[in-house]
Amino acid sequence: LKQTFLEELKSVRNLADLSNIKVKYLGKKGIITSDLKSLSKVPPEERPLLGKRINEIKQFIETELDLQESRLKHEELKRQLLSESLDITLSGKFIPFGTLHPINKVLSEVTEIFIKMGFSVEEGPEVELDYYNFEALNIPRDHPARDMQDTFYISDDIVLRTHTSPVQIRVMEKRKPPVRFIAPGKVYRCDADITHTPMFHQVEGLMVDKGITFSNLKGVLEAFLHQMFGENIPVRFRPSFFPFTEPSAEVDIGCILCNGAGCRVCKTSGWLEIMGAGMVNPRVFEYVGYDPEEYSGFAFGMGIERIAMLKYSIDDIRLFFENDIRFLKQF
Numbered sequence: 001l002k003q004t005f006l007e008e009l010k011s012v013r014n015l016a017d018l019s020n021i022k023v024k025y026l027g028k029k030g031i032i033t034s035d036l037k038s039l040s041k042v043p044p045e046e047r048p049l050l051g052k053r054i055n056e057i058k059q060f061i062e063t064e065l066d067l068q069e070s071r072l073k074h075e076e077l078k079r080q081l082l083s084e085s086l087d088i089t090l091s092g093k094f095i096p097f098g099t100l101h102p103i104n105k106v107l108s109e110v111t112e113i114f115i116k117m118g119f120s121v122e123e124g125p126e127v128e129l130d131y132y133n134f135e136a137l138n139i140p141r142d143h144p145a146r147d148m149q150d151t152f153y154i155s156d157d158i159v160l161r162t163h164t165s166p167v168q169i170r171v172m173e174k175r176k177p178p179v180r181f182i183a184p185g186k187v188y189r190c191d192a193d194i195t196h197t198p199m200f201h202q203v204e205g206l207m208v209d210k211g212i213t214f215s216n217l218k219g220v221l222e223a224f225l226h227q228m229f230g231e232n233i234p235v236r237f238r239p240s241f242f243p244f245t246e247p248s249a250e251v252d253i254g255c256i257l258c259n260g261a262g263c264r265v266c267k268t269s270g271w272l273e274i275m276g277a278g279m280v281n282p283r284v285f286e287y288v289g290y291d292p293e294e295y296s297g298f299a300f301g302m303g304i305e306r307i308a309m310l311k312y313s314i315d316d317i318r319l320f321f322e323n324d325i326r327f328l329k330q331f
């Protein structure tokens, strides 16, 4: 029996063969098992000796099978490792990295500068009530200033916000002064020509406390512009009008376009308007329940596309939204 077993064991090629032999000898109906069962038919005096022999063979078979099993498993593992091994000399696939959109880059740069000056960051909805976008900002229904803002209307009293100024109202409604925050976000206007896009970005700013003056406004905005464009950039405040500020100003910076070949003054004029600003109109304070006798403040709103165009010498605003990879990957 031992001999036949060993012969059979030699022909084993894999774990499946091995399991077949195991069943054949040690299984429920296997040779050894039935030998042990048939011991009962042997005369009692022969049983101990025969039993001992069969058990010896059983143990021998078990040991041999175990040995063979670990050998086969080892070989299998070796084969597997070989087939799965990596060829580290193979050159890799190039996976290109994306870049931040220039608008997002400028937005986070602007935000950083104001955070350093102690401003917090607020957000408001892009689909806005007429009340917040116009009414509470002292722009009543028949006010000509509504024509200035070519508004996308959703319904009679719901609009796509035309500026980030409604966030001023929303924040003042829920907080008592002092407040000092900026509110970056998307705004929508339907004036259609090549220098305007129907959606663009603004950063609103508001600072309200006791004794805030126009000097604070100038100081904060100049500090911002100098950090954004460098100490040497010319800054100009021009008188202007907004229903929600009084007095109002528009802020220009000297428009200089630079590229590898050098810098030049912009075609249109030497100045580029990038911001509206002013002292918060007392009527606005009345809408939010602030006492205009006790508090004063300034507000500003800047166009991010304009700032990005200056910063990166981009001459066409439409480039930002065409998503041409060749354009985007330059930033």
Ligand code: PHE
Binding pocket: 162, 163, 164, 165, 242, 245, 275, 276, 277, 278, 299, 300, 301, 302
């Ligand atoms: N909301 C104005 C605009 O969109 C900008 C502005 C903001 C002006 C705050 C004054 C104060 O043009």
